[in-house]
Amino acid sequence: MNFIEQIIEDDIKEGKNGARVHTRFPPEPNGYLHIGHAKSICLNFGLAQKYGGKTNLRFDDTNPVKEDVEYVDSIKEDIRWLGFQWDAEFFASDYFEQLYLWAEQLILKGLAYVDDSTQEEISQQRGVPTKPGTESPFRERGIEENLDLFRRMRKGEFPDGSKVLRAKIDMSSPNMHMRDPIMYRILHAEHHRTGNQWCIYPMYDYAHGESDSIEGITHSICTLEFEIHRPLYDWFVEALEIHHPQQIEFARLNLSYTVMSKRKLLQLVQEKHVMGWDDPRMPTISGLRRRGYSPRAIRNFADTIGVAKRDNVIDVSLLEFHVREDLNKVAERTMAILNPVKLVIDNYPENTTEILHAVNNPENPDAGTREIPFAKELWIEQDDFMENPPKKFFRLSPNSEVRLKYAYIIRCTHVDKDTDGNITAIHCQYFPETKSGLPDSNRKVKATIHWLPVQHVQTAEIRLFDRLFLVPDPDNAEEGKTFLDFINPNSMKIVNGFIEPHISKENAATYYQFERIGYFCIDRDATPDKLVFNKTVSLKQ
Numbered sequence: 001m002n003f004i005e006q007i008i009e010d011d012i013k014e015g016k017n018g019a020r021v022h023t024r025f026p027p028e029p030n031g032y033l034h035i036g037h038a039k040s041i042c043l044n045f046g047l048a049q050k051y052g053g054k055t056n057l058r059f060d061d062t063n064p065v066k067e068d069v070e071y072v073d074s075i076k077e078d079i080r081w082l083g084f085q086w087d088a089e090f091f092a093s094d095y096f097e098q099l100y101l102w103a104e105q106l107i108l109k110g111l112a113y114v115d116d117s118t119q120e121e122i123s124q125q126r127g128v129p130t131k132p133g134t135e136s137p138f139r140e141r142g143i144e145e146n147l148d149l150f151r152r153m154r155k156g157e158f159p160d161g162s163k164v165l166r167a168k169i170d171m172s173s174p175n176m177h178m179r180d181p182i183m184y185r186i187l188h189a190e191h192h193r194t195g196n197q198w199c200i201y202p203m204y205d206y207a208h209g210e211s212d213s214i215e216g217i218t219h220s221i222c223t224l225e226f227e228i229h230r231p232l233y234d235w236f237v238e239a240l241e242i243h244h245p246q247q248i249e250f251a252r253l254n255l256s257y258t259v260m261s262k263r264k265l266l267q268l269v270q271e272k273h274v275m276g277w278d279d280p281r282m283p284t285i286s287g288l289r290r291r292g293y294s295p296r297a298i299r300n301f302a303d304t305i306g307v308a309k310r311d312n313v314i315d316v317s318l319l320e321f322h323v324r325e326d327l328n329k330v331a332e333r334t335m336a337i338l339n340p341v342k343l344v345i346d347n348y349p350e351n352t353t354e355i356l357h358a359v360n361n362p363e364n365p366d367a368g369t370r371e372i373p374f375a376k377e378l379w380i381e382q383d384d385f386m387e388n389p390p391k392k393f394f395r396l397s398p399n400s401e402v403r404l405k406y407a408y409i410i411r412c413t414h415v416d417k418d419t420d421g422n423i424t425a426i427h428c429q430y431f432p433e434t435k436s437g438l439p440d441s442n443r444k445v446k447a448t449i450h451w452l453p454v455q456h457v458q459t460a461e462i463r464l465f466d467r468l469f470l471v472p473d474p475d476n477a478e479e480g481k482t483f484l485d486f487i488n489p490n491s492m493k494i495v496n497g498f499i500e501p502h503i504s505k506e507n508a509a510t511y512y513q514f515e516r517i518g519y520f521c522i523d524r525d526a527t528p529d530k531l532v533f534n535k536t537v538s539l540k541q
Protein backbone atom coordinates (compact mmCIF):
# COMPACT_ATOMS: atom_id res chain seq x y z
CA MET A 1 0.00 0.00 0.00
CA ASN A 2 1.42 3.39 -0.92
CA PHE A 3 1.16 6.50 1.25
CA ILE A 4 -1.79 7.92 -0.70
CA GLU A 5 -3.74 4.70 -0.29
CA GLN A 6 -2.90 4.85 3.40
CA ILE A 7 -4.38 8.34 3.68
CA ILE A 8 -7.49 7.29 1.77
CA GLU A 9 -8.02 4.16 3.85
CA ASP A 10 -7.69 6.16 7.05
CA ASP A 11 -10.22 8.67 5.73
CA ILE A 12 -12.63 5.90 4.80
CA LYS A 13 -12.29 4.37 8.28
CA GLU A 14 -13.04 7.71 9.88
CA GLY A 15 -16.00 8.18 7.61
CA LYS A 16 -14.55 11.42 6.26
CA ASN A 17 -16.55 12.76 3.28
CA GLY A 18 -19.12 10.07 4.01
CA ALA A 19 -16.37 7.54 3.17
CA ARG A 20 -16.52 8.67 -0.44
CA VAL A 21 -13.47 8.69 -2.74
CA HIS A 22 -13.59 11.16 -5.59
CA THR A 23 -10.47 12.09 -7.54
CA ARG A 24 -9.93 14.18 -10.63
CA PHE A 25 -7.43 14.52 -13.43
CA PRO A 26 -7.01 18.24 -14.16
CA PRO A 27 -4.97 18.87 -17.33
CA GLU A 28 -4.48 22.31 -18.73
CA PRO A 29 -5.45 22.06 -22.42
CA ASN A 30 -2.25 23.72 -23.60
CA GLY A 31 -0.51 20.72 -25.12
CA TYR A 32 -0.63 16.98 -25.59
CA LEU A 33 -0.41 14.64 -22.64
CA HIS A 34 2.90 12.93 -21.93
CA ILE A 35 3.98 9.85 -20.01
CA GLY A 36 4.12 11.91 -16.81
CA HIS A 37 0.44 12.68 -17.22
CA ALA A 38 -0.14 8.98 -17.84
CA LYS A 39 1.29 8.34 -14.39
CA SER A 40 -1.13 10.85 -12.89
CA ILE A 41 -4.06 9.39 -14.86
CA CYS A 42 -3.28 5.83 -13.75
CA LEU A 43 -2.97 7.04 -10.18
CA ASN A 44 -6.19 9.06 -10.03
CA PHE A 45 -8.35 6.60 -11.94
CA GLY A 46 -6.67 3.64 -10.25
CA LEU A 47 -7.44 4.94 -6.76
CA ALA A 48 -11.08 5.51 -7.64
CA GLN A 49 -11.31 2.00 -9.08
CA LYS A 50 -9.68 0.48 -6.03
CA TYR A 51 -11.96 2.24 -3.55
CA GLY A 52 -15.20 2.22 -5.52
CA GLY A 53 -15.01 5.94 -6.13
CA LYS A 54 -15.23 8.32 -9.06
CA THR A 55 -12.85 10.34 -11.18
CA ASN A 56 -13.62 13.57 -12.97
CA LEU A 57 -11.86 14.92 -15.99
CA ARG A 58 -11.47 18.63 -15.51
CA PHE A 59 -9.87 20.90 -18.03
CA ASP A 60 -8.02 23.52 -16.12
CA ASP A 61 -8.62 26.21 -18.70
CA THR A 62 -8.13 29.39 -16.70
CA ASN A 63 -5.39 30.76 -18.96
CA PRO A 64 -7.06 31.86 -22.21
CA VAL A 65 -3.90 32.58 -24.13
CA LYS A 66 -2.33 29.15 -24.53
CA GLU A 67 -5.34 26.90 -24.62
CA ASP A 68 -7.03 25.27 -27.55
CA VAL A 69 -9.80 22.76 -28.42
CA GLU A 70 -7.31 20.68 -30.39
CA TYR A 71 -5.69 19.88 -27.08
CA VAL A 72 -9.00 19.15 -25.37
CA ASP A 73 -9.81 16.52 -28.01
CA SER A 74 -6.39 14.92 -27.90
CA ILE A 75 -6.47 14.70 -24.11
CA LYS A 76 -9.78 12.85 -24.15
CA GLU A 77 -8.56 10.49 -26.84
CA ASP A 78 -5.40 9.72 -24.89
CA ILE A 79 -7.20 9.00 -21.61
CA ARG A 80 -9.64 6.66 -23.32
CA TRP A 81 -6.82 4.93 -25.13
CA LEU A 82 -5.05 4.36 -21.84
CA GLY A 83 -8.18 2.49 -20.80
CA PHE A 84 -9.97 4.90 -18.49
CA GLN A 85 -13.37 6.51 -18.61
CA TRP A 86 -14.13 9.57 -16.49
CA ASP A 87 -17.35 9.84 -14.54
CA ALA A 88 -17.91 13.49 -15.43
CA GLU A 89 -16.27 16.08 -17.63
CA PHE A 90 -15.88 19.68 -16.52
CA PHE A 91 -14.05 22.83 -17.44
CA ALA A 92 -12.75 25.22 -14.83
CA SER A 93 -14.18 27.92 -17.08
CA ASP A 94 -17.64 26.50 -16.23
CA TYR A 95 -17.02 27.94 -12.77
CA PHE A 96 -16.00 31.47 -13.75
CA GLU A 97 -19.25 32.97 -12.50
CA GLN A 98 -19.17 31.09 -9.19
CA LEU A 99 -15.51 31.94 -8.71
CA TYR A 100 -16.29 35.57 -9.35
CA LEU A 101 -19.12 35.57 -6.81
CA TRP A 102 -16.86 33.95 -4.24
CA ALA A 103 -14.24 36.60 -4.89
CA GLU A 104 -16.85 39.25 -4.09
CA GLN A 105 -17.59 37.37 -0.86
CA LEU A 106 -13.95 37.50 0.11
CA ILE A 107 -13.95 41.25 -0.57
CA LEU A 108 -17.02 41.62 1.64
CA LYS A 109 -15.26 39.67 4.38
CA GLY A 110 -12.33 42.04 4.11
CA LEU A 111 -10.14 39.21 2.81
CA ALA A 112 -9.43 40.53 -0.67
CA TYR A 113 -8.55 43.89 -2.18
CA VAL A 114 -7.99 45.54 -5.52
CA ASP A 115 -4.40 46.57 -5.97
CA ASP A 116 -3.21 49.17 -8.51
CA SER A 117 0.45 48.28 -8.03
CA THR A 118 2.34 47.17 -11.08
CA GLN A 119 3.67 43.66 -11.39
CA GLU A 120 7.19 44.82 -10.44
CA GLU A 121 5.88 46.69 -7.43
CA ILE A 122 4.00 43.62 -6.26
CA SER A 123 7.02 41.41 -6.54
CA GLN A 124 9.06 44.04 -4.72
CA GLN A 125 6.49 44.15 -1.92
CA ARG A 126 6.72 40.38 -1.63
CA GLY A 127 10.46 40.66 -1.13
CA VAL A 128 12.49 37.61 -0.16
CA PRO A 129 11.51 34.64 2.04
CA THR A 130 14.01 35.51 4.76
CA LYS A 131 12.57 38.99 5.41
CA PRO A 132 8.98 40.12 5.86
CA GLY A 133 7.52 41.83 2.80
CA THR A 134 5.97 45.27 2.73
CA GLU A 135 2.28 45.98 2.45
CA SER A 136 0.81 47.47 -0.68
CA PRO A 137 -0.38 51.09 -0.33
CA PHE A 138 -3.78 49.80 -1.59
CA ARG A 139 -4.06 47.07 1.03
CA GLU A 140 -6.32 49.08 3.33
CA ARG A 141 -8.83 50.13 0.69
CA GLY A 142 -12.38 50.07 1.98
CA ILE A 143 -14.71 47.20 1.20
CA GLU A 144 -17.10 49.39 -0.83
CA GLU A 145 -14.30 50.75 -2.97
CA ASN A 146 -12.85 47.28 -3.54
CA LEU A 147 -16.21 45.92 -4.55
CA ASP A 148 -16.82 48.79 -6.94
CA LEU A 149 -13.38 48.50 -8.52
CA PHE A 150 -13.63 44.72 -8.86
CA ARG A 151 -17.01 45.02 -10.56
CA ARG A 152 -15.59 47.59 -12.94
CA MET A 153 -12.62 45.32 -13.62
CA ARG A 154 -15.11 42.72 -14.75
CA LYS A 155 -16.95 45.27 -16.90
CA GLY A 156 -13.76 45.96 -18.80
CA GLU A 157 -13.20 49.53 -17.64
CA PHE A 158 -9.47 49.04 -17.05
CA PRO A 159 -6.63 48.00 -19.33
CA ASP A 160 -4.62 44.81 -18.93
CA GLY A 161 -2.20 44.87 -16.06
CA SER A 162 -3.59 48.03 -14.46
CA LYS A 163 -5.18 46.30 -11.45
CA VAL A 164 -5.33 42.92 -9.79
CA LEU A 165 -7.42 41.40 -7.04
CA ARG A 166 -5.27 40.09 -4.19
CA ALA A 167 -6.10 37.92 -1.22
CA LYS A 168 -5.33 39.70 2.06
CA ILE A 169 -3.35 37.11 3.96
CA ASP A 170 0.06 37.77 5.46
CA MET A 171 2.86 39.87 3.95
CA SER A 172 5.34 38.50 6.47
CA SER A 173 4.59 34.82 5.99
CA PRO A 174 7.73 32.74 5.39
CA ASN A 175 5.71 31.08 2.61
CA MET A 176 5.86 33.51 -0.30
CA HIS A 177 2.63 32.13 -1.70
CA MET A 178 0.81 33.52 1.34
CA ARG A 179 2.06 37.08 0.81
CA ASP A 180 -1.19 38.44 -0.58
CA PRO A 181 -1.33 36.26 -3.69
CA ILE A 182 -3.05 37.47 -6.83
CA MET A 183 -6.52 36.03 -7.35
CA TYR A 184 -7.55 37.83 -10.56
CA ARG A 185 -5.79 39.64 -13.34
CA ILE A 186 -7.17 41.70 -16.18
CA LEU A 187 -6.69 40.09 -19.55
CA HIS A 188 -8.66 41.22 -22.57
CA ALA A 189 -8.20 37.93 -24.34
CA GLU A 190 -10.57 35.57 -26.08
CA HIS A 191 -11.05 32.28 -24.29
CA HIS A 192 -11.53 29.07 -26.30
CA ARG A 193 -14.83 28.40 -24.51
CA THR A 194 -16.11 31.60 -22.95
CA GLY A 195 -15.14 33.82 -25.87
CA ASN A 196 -15.09 37.47 -24.87
CA GLN A 197 -17.44 37.07 -21.93
CA TRP A 198 -14.63 37.71 -19.46
CA CYS A 199 -11.74 40.13 -19.34
CA ILE A 200 -10.62 39.08 -15.88
CA TYR A 201 -9.29 35.59 -15.28
CA PRO A 202 -8.69 33.74 -12.00
CA MET A 203 -5.21 32.54 -11.11
CA TYR A 204 -4.48 28.85 -10.75
CA ASP A 205 -4.25 28.90 -6.95
CA TYR A 206 -7.60 30.58 -6.58
CA ALA A 207 -9.39 28.49 -9.20
CA HIS A 208 -8.02 25.06 -8.49
CA GLY A 209 -9.12 24.32 -4.94
CA GLU A 210 -12.47 25.98 -5.52
CA SER A 211 -13.05 23.83 -8.61
CA ASP A 212 -12.15 20.73 -6.60
CA SER A 213 -14.57 21.87 -3.93
CA ILE A 214 -17.46 22.49 -6.33
CA GLU A 215 -17.08 18.98 -7.71
CA GLY A 216 -16.97 17.38 -4.29
CA ILE A 217 -13.47 16.05 -4.87
CA THR A 218 -12.21 14.28 -1.75
CA HIS A 219 -8.54 13.75 -2.57
CA SER A 220 -6.88 16.27 -4.85
CA ILE A 221 -3.67 14.66 -5.98
CA CYS A 222 -0.96 16.79 -7.52
CA THR A 223 2.77 16.88 -7.96
CA LEU A 224 5.30 17.94 -5.37
CA GLU A 225 5.84 21.49 -6.58
CA PHE A 226 2.37 22.30 -5.26
CA GLU A 227 3.17 21.26 -1.71
CA ILE A 228 4.15 24.84 -0.91
CA HIS A 229 0.84 26.05 -2.37
CA ARG A 230 -1.17 23.82 -0.03
CA PRO A 231 -1.60 26.41 2.78
CA LEU A 232 -3.12 28.72 0.19
CA TYR A 233 -5.34 25.96 -1.17
CA ASP A 234 -6.56 25.39 2.38
CA TRP A 235 -6.88 29.11 3.12
CA PHE A 236 -9.27 29.78 0.22
CA VAL A 237 -11.68 26.92 0.92
CA GLU A 238 -11.67 27.73 4.62
CA ALA A 239 -12.22 31.46 4.07
CA LEU A 240 -15.13 30.61 1.78
CA GLU A 241 -16.45 27.93 4.17
CA ILE A 242 -16.97 25.44 1.37
CA HIS A 243 -16.24 21.70 1.04
CA HIS A 244 -12.58 21.12 1.79
CA PRO A 245 -10.84 18.54 -0.41
CA GLN A 246 -7.48 17.28 0.77
CA GLN A 247 -4.54 18.10 -1.44
CA ILE A 248 -1.94 15.32 -1.52
CA GLU A 249 1.37 15.66 -3.32
CA PHE A 250 3.54 13.01 -4.95
CA ALA A 251 6.78 13.16 -6.92
CA ARG A 252 6.39 13.81 -10.61
CA LEU A 253 7.64 11.22 -13.02
CA ASN A 254 10.92 12.01 -14.70
CA LEU A 255 12.39 9.69 -17.30
CA SER A 256 15.98 9.47 -18.40
CA TYR A 257 16.83 10.62 -21.96
CA THR A 258 13.54 12.53 -22.03
CA VAL A 259 12.23 16.04 -21.52
CA MET A 260 8.85 16.18 -19.91
CA SER A 261 7.32 19.57 -19.99
CA LYS A 262 4.66 20.63 -22.41
CA ARG A 263 6.49 23.86 -23.06
CA LYS A 264 9.62 22.00 -24.19
CA LEU A 265 7.67 19.43 -26.14
CA LEU A 266 5.87 22.29 -27.90
CA GLN A 267 9.23 23.77 -28.77
CA LEU A 268 10.38 20.46 -30.30
CA VAL A 269 7.23 20.47 -32.42
CA GLN A 270 7.29 24.13 -33.42
CA GLU A 271 10.96 24.12 -34.33
CA LYS A 272 10.41 20.92 -36.28
CA HIS A 273 12.93 18.79 -34.43
CA VAL A 274 10.25 16.11 -34.63
CA MET A 275 7.40 15.37 -37.05
CA GLY A 276 4.69 16.52 -34.63
CA TRP A 277 3.21 15.92 -31.20
CA ASP A 278 2.70 12.27 -32.05
CA ASP A 279 6.18 11.69 -33.44
CA PRO A 280 7.14 8.18 -32.28
CA ARG A 281 10.20 9.64 -30.53
CA MET A 282 8.10 11.95 -28.36
CA PRO A 283 7.21 10.99 -24.77
CA THR A 284 3.64 12.09 -25.46
CA ILE A 285 0.93 9.49 -25.09
CA SER A 286 0.07 9.97 -28.75
CA GLY A 287 3.73 9.51 -29.66
CA LEU A 288 4.04 6.33 -27.63
CA ARG A 289 0.83 5.05 -29.21
CA ARG A 290 2.15 5.75 -32.69
CA ARG A 291 5.42 4.11 -31.72
CA GLY A 292 3.52 0.93 -30.92
CA TYR A 293 3.51 0.99 -27.13
CA SER A 294 0.42 -0.70 -25.71
CA PRO A 295 -1.80 0.95 -23.11
CA ARG A 296 -1.34 -2.04 -20.84
CA ALA A 297 2.44 -1.69 -20.96
CA ILE A 298 2.12 1.94 -19.88
CA ARG A 299 -0.31 1.07 -17.09
CA ASN A 300 1.94 -1.71 -15.86
CA PHE A 301 4.88 0.67 -15.89
CA ALA A 302 2.92 3.28 -13.94
CA ASP A 303 1.90 0.68 -11.36
CA THR A 304 5.42 -0.65 -10.97
CA ILE A 305 7.04 2.72 -10.31
CA GLY A 306 4.44 3.44 -7.63
CA VAL A 307 4.24 6.82 -5.94
CA ALA A 308 7.19 8.53 -4.34
CA LYS A 309 7.46 11.51 -2.03
CA ARG A 310 10.83 12.58 -3.40
CA ASP A 311 11.74 13.57 -6.91
CA ASN A 312 13.64 10.93 -8.81
CA VAL A 313 14.45 9.85 -12.34
CA ILE A 314 13.19 6.56 -13.70
CA ASP A 315 15.31 4.80 -16.27
CA VAL A 316 13.54 4.75 -19.61
CA SER A 317 14.64 1.11 -19.98
CA LEU A 318 12.08 0.19 -17.31
CA LEU A 319 9.34 1.51 -19.56
CA GLU A 320 10.81 -0.44 -22.46
CA PHE A 321 10.89 -3.57 -20.31
CA HIS A 322 7.14 -3.32 -19.77
CA VAL A 323 6.58 -2.71 -23.46
CA ARG A 324 8.49 -5.88 -24.39
CA GLU A 325 6.77 -7.88 -21.70
CA ASP A 326 3.32 -6.95 -22.92
CA LEU A 327 4.03 -7.07 -26.64
CA ASN A 328 5.56 -10.52 -26.30
CA LYS A 329 2.11 -11.72 -25.29
CA VAL A 330 0.12 -9.92 -27.95
CA ALA A 331 2.30 -9.14 -30.96
CA GLU A 332 1.77 -11.11 -34.13
CA ARG A 333 5.01 -12.66 -35.36
CA THR A 334 6.21 -12.04 -38.85
CA MET A 335 9.49 -12.23 -40.71
CA ALA A 336 11.05 -9.10 -42.08
CA ILE A 337 14.41 -8.37 -43.62
CA LEU A 338 15.84 -4.93 -43.04
CA ASN A 339 19.21 -5.28 -44.80
CA PRO A 340 18.80 -7.99 -47.39
CA VAL A 341 21.34 -10.21 -49.07
CA LYS A 342 20.35 -12.97 -51.45
CA LEU A 343 20.61 -16.63 -50.52
CA VAL A 344 20.39 -19.27 -53.26
CA ILE A 345 19.71 -22.92 -52.41
CA ASP A 346 21.48 -24.62 -55.28
CA ASN A 347 19.96 -28.07 -54.76
CA TYR A 348 16.38 -26.83 -54.34
CA PRO A 349 14.12 -27.32 -57.40
CA GLU A 350 13.59 -24.41 -59.74
CA ASN A 351 10.16 -22.78 -60.08
CA THR A 352 8.82 -24.44 -56.99
CA THR A 353 7.02 -22.79 -54.14
CA GLU A 354 6.40 -24.71 -51.00
CA ILE A 355 3.92 -23.47 -48.41
CA LEU A 356 5.19 -23.58 -44.86
CA HIS A 357 3.22 -22.95 -41.71
CA ALA A 358 4.24 -20.67 -38.91
CA VAL A 359 2.53 -19.91 -35.63
CA ASN A 360 1.48 -16.28 -35.27
CA ASN A 361 2.27 -16.13 -31.58
CA PRO A 362 3.87 -18.94 -29.59
CA GLU A 363 2.58 -17.25 -26.41
CA ASN A 364 -1.00 -17.40 -27.58
CA PRO A 365 -2.34 -20.50 -29.37
CA ASP A 366 -5.52 -18.61 -30.27
CA ALA A 367 -3.51 -16.36 -32.56
CA GLY A 368 -3.45 -19.18 -35.15
CA THR A 369 -0.99 -19.88 -37.93
CA ARG A 370 -0.05 -18.36 -41.23
CA GLU A 371 1.35 -19.59 -44.52
CA ILE A 372 4.75 -18.56 -45.77
CA PRO A 373 5.96 -19.43 -49.26
CA PHE A 374 9.43 -20.97 -49.50
CA ALA A 375 11.52 -21.20 -52.67
CA LYS A 376 14.99 -21.51 -54.09
CA GLU A 377 15.90 -17.84 -53.73
CA LEU A 378 15.55 -16.13 -50.40
CA TRP A 379 16.46 -12.90 -48.69
CA ILE A 380 18.33 -13.10 -45.42
CA GLU A 381 19.82 -10.40 -43.21
CA GLN A 382 23.31 -9.28 -44.11
CA ASP A 383 24.16 -9.49 -40.42
CA ASP A 384 23.41 -13.19 -40.39
CA PHE A 385 26.28 -13.96 -42.71
CA MET A 386 30.02 -13.45 -42.29
CA GLU A 387 32.57 -14.56 -44.79
CA ASN A 388 35.39 -14.58 -42.25
CA PRO A 389 33.65 -15.09 -38.95
CA PRO A 390 35.23 -14.67 -35.54
CA LYS A 391 35.19 -17.67 -33.23
CA LYS A 392 31.84 -17.18 -31.53
CA PHE A 393 29.88 -16.36 -34.67
CA PHE A 394 27.31 -19.14 -34.96
CA ARG A 395 25.23 -17.86 -37.82
CA LEU A 396 25.92 -18.48 -41.48
CA SER A 397 29.47 -18.57 -42.85
CA PRO A 398 31.22 -20.69 -45.47
CA ASN A 399 30.79 -24.39 -44.59
CA SER A 400 28.68 -23.70 -41.53
CA GLU A 401 25.11 -24.87 -41.00
CA VAL A 402 22.09 -23.00 -39.72
CA ARG A 403 18.37 -23.62 -39.72
CA LEU A 404 16.10 -21.41 -41.79
CA LYS A 405 13.22 -20.74 -39.43
CA TYR A 406 10.15 -22.96 -40.06
CA ALA A 407 12.06 -24.61 -42.93
CA TYR A 408 15.30 -26.52 -43.48
CA ILE A 409 18.85 -26.75 -42.30
CA ILE A 410 21.25 -25.39 -44.90
CA ARG A 411 25.01 -25.42 -45.35
CA CYS A 412 26.76 -22.51 -46.98
CA THR A 413 29.02 -23.49 -49.89
CA HIS A 414 30.31 -20.30 -51.48
CA VAL A 415 29.50 -16.68 -52.34
CA ASP A 416 29.27 -14.61 -55.52
CA LYS A 417 30.82 -11.17 -55.57
CA ASP A 418 30.73 -8.20 -57.89
CA THR A 419 33.86 -6.57 -59.24
CA ASP A 420 34.10 -4.38 -56.13
CA GLY A 421 34.13 -7.40 -53.89
CA ASN A 422 30.60 -6.98 -52.55
CA ILE A 423 28.68 -10.15 -51.94
CA THR A 424 25.85 -10.47 -54.45
CA ALA A 425 24.62 -13.93 -53.47
CA ILE A 426 25.29 -16.58 -50.88
CA HIS A 427 25.05 -20.16 -52.10
CA CYS A 428 24.03 -23.12 -50.02
CA GLN A 429 22.72 -26.67 -50.03
CA TYR A 430 19.64 -27.72 -48.12
CA PHE A 431 18.86 -31.03 -46.45
CA PRO A 432 15.28 -32.05 -47.30
CA GLU A 433 14.97 -34.45 -44.36
CA THR A 434 15.56 -31.60 -41.88
CA LYS A 435 12.30 -29.81 -42.62
CA SER A 436 10.77 -28.47 -39.41
CA GLY A 437 8.34 -31.02 -38.03
CA LEU A 438 9.87 -34.08 -39.76
CA PRO A 439 11.55 -36.81 -37.62
CA ASP A 440 15.01 -35.75 -38.77
CA SER A 441 14.40 -32.14 -37.89
CA ASN A 442 16.08 -32.52 -34.53
CA ARG A 443 19.54 -32.37 -36.03
CA LYS A 444 21.48 -29.79 -34.04
CA VAL A 445 22.60 -26.46 -35.38
CA LYS A 446 23.83 -23.51 -33.39
CA ALA A 447 21.59 -20.88 -34.95
CA THR A 448 18.26 -20.34 -36.61
CA ILE A 449 17.91 -17.41 -38.96
CA HIS A 450 14.89 -15.84 -40.60
CA TRP A 451 14.35 -15.30 -44.30
CA LEU A 452 11.86 -14.25 -46.93
CA PRO A 453 11.27 -15.64 -50.42
CA VAL A 454 12.56 -13.28 -53.11
CA GLN A 455 9.54 -13.91 -55.36
CA HIS A 456 6.97 -13.35 -52.64
CA VAL A 457 7.83 -10.31 -50.61
CA GLN A 458 6.61 -6.81 -50.42
CA THR A 459 8.77 -3.84 -49.68
CA ALA A 460 8.11 -1.54 -46.78
CA GLU A 461 9.56 1.63 -45.39
CA ILE A 462 10.81 0.86 -41.94
CA ARG A 463 11.56 3.67 -39.51
CA LEU A 464 14.12 2.82 -36.88
CA PHE A 465 14.24 5.03 -33.82
CA ASP A 466 16.90 5.77 -31.33
CA ARG A 467 16.66 8.03 -28.29
CA LEU A 468 15.75 11.60 -29.08
CA PHE A 469 18.44 12.86 -26.69
CA LEU A 470 22.08 11.92 -26.42
CA VAL A 471 22.37 12.35 -22.66
CA PRO A 472 20.38 10.97 -19.71
CA ASP A 473 19.40 14.39 -18.39
CA PRO A 474 19.13 16.77 -21.35
CA ASP A 475 17.77 19.57 -19.17
CA ASN A 476 20.81 19.71 -16.92
CA ALA A 477 23.58 18.18 -18.94
CA GLU A 478 25.88 21.15 -19.19
CA GLU A 479 25.98 24.66 -17.88
CA GLY A 480 24.91 27.22 -20.46
CA LYS A 481 23.31 24.62 -22.74
CA THR A 482 19.70 23.66 -23.18
CA PHE A 483 18.01 20.38 -24.00
CA LEU A 484 18.01 21.43 -27.66
CA ASP A 485 21.79 21.14 -27.71
CA PHE A 486 21.54 17.43 -26.95
CA ILE A 487 19.13 16.29 -29.63
CA ASN A 488 20.34 13.08 -31.22
CA PRO A 489 20.84 13.88 -34.93
CA ASN A 490 20.46 10.19 -35.76
CA SER A 491 17.33 9.44 -33.80
CA MET A 492 15.46 8.28 -36.90
CA LYS A 493 16.86 6.09 -39.64
CA ILE A 494 14.73 4.98 -42.55
CA VAL A 495 15.39 1.72 -44.36
CA ASN A 496 13.53 -0.01 -47.14
CA GLY A 497 13.09 -3.61 -46.15
CA PHE A 498 11.03 -6.64 -47.02
CA ILE A 499 8.12 -8.14 -45.15
CA GLU A 500 5.81 -11.11 -45.56
CA PRO A 501 3.39 -10.73 -48.45
CA HIS A 502 0.15 -11.24 -46.53
CA ILE A 503 0.33 -8.00 -44.50
CA SER A 504 -1.60 -5.01 -45.76
CA LYS A 505 -2.58 -1.67 -44.30
CA GLU A 506 -6.20 -2.83 -44.10
CA ASN A 507 -5.66 -6.14 -42.32
CA ALA A 508 -2.66 -5.15 -40.24
CA ALA A 509 -2.40 -6.32 -36.67
CA THR A 510 -1.91 -3.61 -34.06
CA TYR A 511 1.41 -5.03 -32.90
CA TYR A 512 4.03 -7.05 -34.70
CA GLN A 513 7.15 -8.82 -33.70
CA PHE A 514 9.59 -8.96 -36.57
CA GLU A 515 11.19 -12.24 -35.59
CA ARG A 516 14.66 -11.92 -34.16
CA ILE A 517 14.62 -8.12 -34.61
CA GLY A 518 12.09 -6.36 -32.43
CA TYR A 519 8.57 -5.05 -32.11
CA PHE A 520 7.06 -2.94 -34.86
CA CYS A 521 3.75 -1.41 -35.83
CA ILE A 522 2.23 0.08 -38.95
CA ASP A 523 2.54 3.84 -39.04
CA ARG A 524 -0.34 6.09 -39.97
CA ASP A 525 1.71 7.29 -42.95
CA ALA A 526 1.19 3.86 -44.58
CA THR A 527 -0.96 3.81 -47.73
CA PRO A 528 -2.52 0.88 -49.57
CA ASP A 529 0.47 1.05 -51.94
CA LYS A 530 3.22 1.59 -49.46
CA LEU A 531 3.58 0.09 -46.04
CA VAL A 532 5.38 2.08 -43.38
CA PHE A 533 6.46 0.53 -40.10
CA ASN A 534 7.76 2.05 -36.89
CA LYS A 535 10.18 0.20 -34.70
CA THR A 536 8.68 0.11 -31.24
CA VAL A 537 11.54 -1.45 -29.33
CA SER A 538 14.22 -4.05 -29.92
CA LEU A 539 13.71 -7.60 -28.67
CA LYS A 540 16.36 -7.30 -26.02
CA GLN A 541 17.83 -4.43 -24.15
Ligand code: ATP
Pocket residue numbers: 025026027028029035036037039040221222223251252253254260261262263
Ligand atom coordinates in the same frame (compact mmCIF):
# COMPACT_ATOMS: atom_id res chain seq x y z
P1 ATP B 1 3.98 20.22 -17.72
O1 ATP B 1 4.84 20.81 -16.64
O2 ATP B 1 4.57 19.07 -18.42
O3 ATP B 1 3.46 21.24 -18.67
P2 ATP B 1 1.75 20.37 -16.09
O4 ATP B 1 1.88 19.89 -14.69
O5 ATP B 1 1.78 21.82 -16.33
O6 ATP B 1 2.77 19.60 -16.96
P3 ATP B 1 -1.02 19.91 -16.29
O7 ATP B 1 -1.86 19.85 -17.50
O8 ATP B 1 -1.19 21.05 -15.38
O9 ATP B 1 0.47 19.81 -16.77
O10 ATP B 1 -1.09 18.55 -15.49
C1 ATP B 1 -2.23 17.78 -15.28
C2 ATP B 1 -1.96 16.82 -14.15
O11 ATP B 1 -0.88 15.94 -14.50
C3 ATP B 1 -1.54 17.55 -12.90
O12 ATP B 1 -2.21 16.99 -11.80
C4 ATP B 1 -0.06 17.33 -12.83
O13 ATP B 1 0.40 17.35 -11.53
C5 ATP B 1 0.09 15.96 -13.49
N1 ATP B 1 1.42 15.81 -14.05
C6 ATP B 1 2.02 16.60 -14.97
N2 ATP B 1 3.27 16.19 -15.22
C7 ATP B 1 3.49 15.10 -14.45
C8 ATP B 1 4.59 14.21 -14.25
N3 ATP B 1 5.73 14.37 -14.91
N4 ATP B 1 4.44 13.20 -13.38
C9 ATP B 1 3.28 13.01 -12.74
N5 ATP B 1 2.21 13.80 -12.87
C10 ATP B 1 2.29 14.84 -13.71
Ligand code: MG
Pocket residue numbers: 028
Ligand atom coordinates in the same frame (compact mmCIF):
# COMPACT_ATOMS: atom_id res chain seq x y z
MG1 MG C 1 0.54 23.32 -15.82
